[in-house]
Amino acid sequence: MVVAHLGQGIAVEHDNEIILCQPLRRLETVAVGDKVMWSQAAPGQGRIETILPRRSLLTRPARNNKTRPVAANIDTVFVVIAAQPACDFLLIDQYFAVCENSGIAAALILNKIDLDQSHALDSELEVYRKLGYSTYKVSTKTQFGFDELKRDLQNRVSVLTGQSGVGKTSITNYLVNDRNLKTNTLSESSKHGRHTTTAATLYHIDSGGDLIDSPGVAIFGLADLDNRQLAQGYREFNALMGKCKFNDCRHHEDKGCAIREAAQNGEIALSRYQRYLRLTQKMSL
Ligand SMILES: Nc1nc2c(ncn2[C@@H]2O[C@H](COP(=O)(O)OP(=O)(O)O)[C@@H](O)[C@H]2O)c(=O)[nH]1
Ligand SMILES: [Mg+2]
Ligand SMILES: [Zn+2]
Numbered sequence: 001m002v003v004a005h006l007g008q009g010i011a012v013e014h015d016n017e018i019i020l021c022q023p024l025r026r027l028e029t030v031a032v033g034d035k036v037m038w039s040q041a042a043p044g045q046g047r048i049e050t051i052l053p054r055r056s057l058l059t060r061p062a063r064n065n066k067t068r069p070v071a072a073n074i075d076t077v078f079v080v081i082a083a084q085p086a087c088d089f090l091l092i093d094q095y096f097a098v099c100e101n102s103g104i105a106a107a108l109i110l111n112k113i114d115l116d117q118s119h120a121l122d123s124e125l126e127v128y129r130k131l132g133y134s135t136y137k138v139s140t141k142t143q144f145g146f147d148e149l150k151r152d153l154q155n156r157v158s159v160l161t162g163q164s165g166v167g168k169t170s171i172t173n174y175l176v177n178d179r180n181l182k183t184n185t186l187s188e189s190s191k192h193g194r195h196t197t198t199a200a201t202l203y204h205i206d207s208g209g210d211l212i213d214s215p216g217v218a219i220f221g222l223a224d225l226d227n228r229q230l231a232q233g234y235r236e237f238n239a240l241m242g243k244c245k246f247n248d249c250r251h252h253e254d255k256g257c258a259i260r261e262a263a264q265n266g267e268i269a270l271s272r273y274q275r276y277l278r279l280t281q282k283m284s285l
Contacts (some may be wrong), residue, residue, distance in 0.1 A: 097233025
């Protein structure tokens with residue numbers, strides 16, 4: 001399993017050991033979370049021969065309108081939010097839409113529940129819970145609320161994502177004791193093998209499960225989605241889509257749009273529908 005990209009190569013974990021590997025030149029880009037076949041190139045050094053089939057893949061926008069794989073075989077993306085910094089729900093919907101289109105489960109963690117302003121987020125959190133997404137309320141400061149989260153992280157590969165400052169690193173530190181152990185030993189043994197903080201890294205959670213930490217929000221974007229996929233990324237739209245008057249309905253001002261009508265009469269959350277409209281505008285820029 002690929003656990004990190006280091007300056008000098010790719011860290012592959014095999015039988016609890018880390019081997020620094022170089023990929024074969026013809027290989028496509030290797031992502032953290034990938035399962036690979038490797039062979040020994042020199043003592044302590046490996047060569048990645050093949051990437052095994054992926055059950056899911058998260059990409060980030062790259063140059064020339066292309067995307068770059070960052071994390072593979074993810075089961076759940078946990079979007080972390082907090083009362084501080086102010087919550088960007090547009091970003092949440094964006095992450096959720098990508099997950100819906102990638103066969104990855106999405107969930108919400110409200111961190112910093114020790115802050116009084118957290119209550120202001122309750123109603124919006126409830127919108128997501130009613131849609132069937134798991135929601136969690138935690139505080140790394142008071143260590144409140146982690147039992148349920150720890151249980152749901154077991155036996156799967158998860159990603160924490162969200163705005164800078166919401167507490168992703170704090171949560172990872174709380175869940176993973178030997179956070180820097182493995183990549184550090186490699187970094188120290190090779191002078192230029194500094195572990196870059198912009199790269200994703202896979203950690204084993206003490207209470208079970210794996211966690212990929214992705215610094216920054218850029219781990220994935222809307223780059224791959226078209227308008228239709230964005231609408232499919234709003235799961236409450238799915239049952240309504242067939243009821244729009246026109247097949248090519250964009251769910252904006254379109255005549256006979258079942259989704260707009262449902263948002264206007266409160267059948268589905270107006271807030272989410274309005275964010276859908278804003279995201280389609282953002283995408284067509
Ligand atoms: N009040 C409060 N502050 C927290 C909590 N968790 C993290 N923080 C603070 O939020 C800031 C950002 O945390 P960090 O983990 O670096 O966020 P990241 O940018 O998402 O990785 C730091 O100053 C933390 O001390 C919490 O549960 N409650
Ligand atoms: Mg961080
Ligand atoms: Zn419509």
